Amino acid sequence: MCLLLVKWACRIIRLSFPLCVDCYDYAAHVLWHAHASKLGDRFVIDVRRRLASSAGLVQARFAQHARLSFARVAE
Known part of the structure; x- marks a missing residue:
């Protein structure tokens, strides 16, 4: 196998795991991804409300x- 390919394969393997497996908070990771979609939706609604308000318009x-x-963007 090409040395460059081996180097990239090792790097990809290292990137797919937390830096510290013993202290990584897996429960928080799962909860974050479970709620991230709703958080993103609320962010977009709030941005629209604030922009409409600053432009002197109603949100509709x-x-x-x-x-x-x-x-x-995914992690």
């Missing part, structure tokens, strides 16, 4: 004046 009319786009 904000969509006629601007469109927000977001990209979700």
